[in-house]
Amino acid sequence: MSARYGAWHGGPDPLEPPFDIREALDRVGDDVLAGASPRQALNRLLRQGAGDRDGLDALRRRARSRARELRNSGRLDGTLQQVRELLEQALEAERRALFPDPDDSARMAEAELDALPNDAARAVRALAEYQWRSPEAAAAYARIQQLLREEVLDAQFAGMRNALQNATSQDLDQIRQMMQALNDMLDADARGEHTQAQFEAFMAQYGQYFPDSPQNLAELVDSLARRAAAAQRLMDSLTPEQRGELESLMQQALGDAGLAEQMARLQQGLRSARPDLPWGGRQRMDGDQGLGYADATGALAELADLDQLDELLSQEYPGASLEDIDEELIERALGSSAVDDMDQLRRIERELREQGYLQRGSDGLKLTPRALRRLGSTALRRVFDVLESRGRGGHDVRDAGAAGEVTGASREWRFGDEQPLDVVRTVRNAVLRSSVEGRPLRLTGEDFEVVETERRSSAAVALLVDMSYSMELRGTWGEAKTTALALHSLISTKYPQDAIEIIGFSDYARVMSTGALVEHDWDRVQGTNLQHGLMLARRFLDKHRNAEPVILVITDGEPTAHLARDGFADFSWPPTPETIAATLAEVERCTRRGATINIFMLDDDPRLIEFMQEVGRRNGGRVFLPKLGRLGEFVVADYLRARHGRRQRRAG
Structure with missing residues (x-):
């Protein structure tokens, strides 16, 4: 028996996925970066639908339209x-x-x-x-x-x-x-x-x-x-x-x-x-024509289905899931096409989980590390697109991705290694293993050796992100979060010899993972405690004594809180002289530590500008006032410019 294989010509490809999961993840990511929780972002995707299929909102509109039609169909008597x-x-x-x-x-x-x-x-x-x-x-x-x-x-x-x-x-x-x-x-x-x-x-x-x-x-x-x-x-x-x-x-x-x-x-x-x-x-029925008892009963039974379906499609009740929506209920209420629409929505949600982008924990739906990495790379790509469109590219550097400095030794390859392959020793191992004349040389996994490197951090970057409630009110939180993810992705993937830590600050400051940053929910507390943020930045820099210390600050307001002697945050607006003095004292400590503080302001309030100019005067760092939508461009470009300068100094 023989078989021939060729292109499929029988209509739509039966093996083609119903929807581009990466596009779905990007849509979820856009909403998460704008401030939504992963559950809210996924719900929005499911409400809007994918491709030419209806989402939950369209199905809900169909259910409500049919309910109105039934209520106007006649009286119950x-x-x-x-x-x-x-x-x-x-x-x-x-x-x-x-x-x-x-x-x-x-x-x-x-x-x-x-x-x-x-x-x-x-x-x-x-x-x-x-x-x-x-x-x-x-x-x-x-x-x-x-x-x-x-x-x-x-x-x-x-x-x-x-x-x-x-x-x-x-x-x-x-x-x-x-x-x-x-x-x-x-x-x-x-x-x-x-x-x-x-x-x-x-x-x-x-x-x-x-x-x-x-x-x-x-x-x-x-x-x-x-x-x-x-x-x-x-x-x-x-x-x-x-x-x-x-x-x-x-x-x-x-x-x-x-x-x-x-x-x-x-x-x-x-x-x-x-x-x-x-x-x-x-039940209210508003039609002019009287319905028979059986027809009226059927209409009310259908209305009950539609009301139940409306609630299930809203997905706004605790523990909501697409699995709650019974296929028989959908088919009875809206027909077989709605069953196909719902089946695609379930496949999207299932694929996002099975492909490792979403996971359900005790406190709800979360983005996995894999999803966070894609989120960061997407944010970084968008920043680079802006840089290139403005003629400020040049981010493709020769040593990008190097794992460290070569020590001169080599070792056997292990799964997950990213070090460069030692070609000479790899081939030598294969020759020694299969030295029979006339037999072709074949490489196996045990032949491979990689160049041994020693990781050295050339820079330690503390990124301070203002998480005070004013950031959400002004609509700048999403841009700040996107910028932080983009810079973290850039350093983690392109420059792993550099170290980065994200520090969020409001009434208090705290170190944040990318996951915590993405899923941050607002406490609606008052206070912009830059002093505490700078204290945590110094602790991070002290862990990387051999690295060049860099502090980047993203904020939309002057300091309005500081840590009092009892260790608790002391808030006041307008800022008290004690808050200003405590913050500037921490700036002086960072300066003596050798750290450069570059500040990116998201508001043009004169008091904020005056204070940050004083910080720049004392520290020697730069102060930026990027326009709305250009924060990521400024932060990433500043990091790349500074890193290029460090590389030139090392080469000199």
């Missing part, structure tokens, strides 16, 4: 109105038949008709023994009983209406037997005695009454209970007078056919089996 119309037809036809008859019995019959109560249910009950003279009137009255039976049974068992047309007493008796068998099955299930075999026997005998072909008792109960709950909400939505009339009419119609007892038993059994359903409450 349609069956009661039909009964009244049929009763009026019967009485008019009977009076026409009695009028030409001169007999006293005709006058007495007219008097009996005139004495009928206005309540339709009581009037129908009073006419139960009446001897109709008009065949047309008798037919109209008989139609009332038939209509009520059809509506009630069709409301409970969808599709029953057709089976009840021209139904004989034997047909009604078979329906009564079906309901009794169903009730017995529900009772057995409540006792824990029901078996699948019993259900299959029931369906074999009565399956014609259930066109949706349920596969087990749970599916059957779900369908029947949804409609029974909707019927109860329909009754609750009528006025007390309407409800009383309709209940009495239905009781009469079912009682005459021997179905009332089994129907009441079924309602109770379904309510016990599914107490979680909304078994009450009023």
Whole structure:
């Protein structure tokens, strides 16, 4: 047998992924960098959708549109109105038949008709023994009983209406037997005695009454209970007078056919089996046309599905997950295309987790280190795109990525090594291992050796990021966070011989990982404690004594807090002389340590500019006032410029 392989020409590639997961991650990352939590960012992606498929918001709009359509489709008292119309037809036809008859019995019959109560249910009950003279009137009255039976049974068992047309007493008796068998099955299930075999026997005998072909008792109960709950909400939505009339009419119609007892038993059994359903409450229906009892029940059952789906699609409740949204519910409410839309959204969320970008912890959804690395590289790429567009490139340097200085020795290669390969010794090992003449030289993993290097940090960079609440209020926090990630990615990947630490400061300062920076939530505390931030920066620089110390500060406000003698933050605005003095004293300590402090201001407040100029005068560092959107360009370009200068000094 032989096989030929070639390009697929049968339509869309069946193996093509449904959506570019990297694009999805970038979209999540954009929102995270703008200040959203990973859960909020993922929710936004799922709400917006991907490609040509609807997202949660579009599905929710479809659900709400269908709900409005249903609420405008008609009133809930349609069956009661039909009964009244049929009763009026019967009485008019009977009076026409009695009028030409001169007999006293005709006058007495007219008097009996005139004495009928206005309540339709009581009037129908009073006419139960009446001897109709008009065949047309008798037919109209008989139609009332038939209509009520059809509506009630069709409301409970969808599709029953057709089976009840021209139904004989034997047909009604078979329906009564079906309901009794169903009730017995529900009772057995409540006792824990029901078996699948019993259900299959029931369906074999009565399956014609259930066109949706349920596969087990749970599916059957779900369908029947949804409609029974909707019927109860329909009754609750009528006025007390309407409800009383309709209940009495239905009781009469079912009682005459021997179905009332089994129907009441079924309602109770379904309510016990599914107490979680909304078994009450009023529903508003605004249409002009009256809906029959069965149609109204179906509309209310569909409305309940749509309301439930609306809540699930919002994903705004605790512990929300796409797995909560049942496919059968989506298909019932919105059709099969919505199932395909939801399936793609689930695949996006699943792929983000399975490919290691998202993980769920005890405190919610988090970005993994892999996702944070991509976030940083994306932020860095965008900064470089700006630099190149302004003609300020030159970031591709000769020694980028070097792991350290060569020691002259080599060692065997181990998985994960990034050191340069020692080609000569690698080939020598392969020759010594396979020295048979005429045999081709083959390299194996044990032959490889790498050049041994000694890591030396040429610079230690402390990046201080203002996390005071004013950063969020001014809308500069997202840009500061993006800049910090970009610089961290640049140093970690391109210049691993340099060291970097991110320090966030508000009322207090703290060292932050990239993950903590990304997921930072606002405490809405007051204070810009630059003094504490500089103290932590000095501690970091002391760990790298042989590196050139660099401190970069991103802030939008002058210092308004400092650590008092008791170790607690002392906040005041406007800043007190004590806060200014404590901060400048820490600047002096950093200066004596040899650290350069470069400051990037995100506001042009005169007091801020005056203070930072004083810092620059005392330290010798530079002060920048980048325009909105150019912070990353300034910070990264400043780091690259300084590093280029250090390399030239070393070369000299």
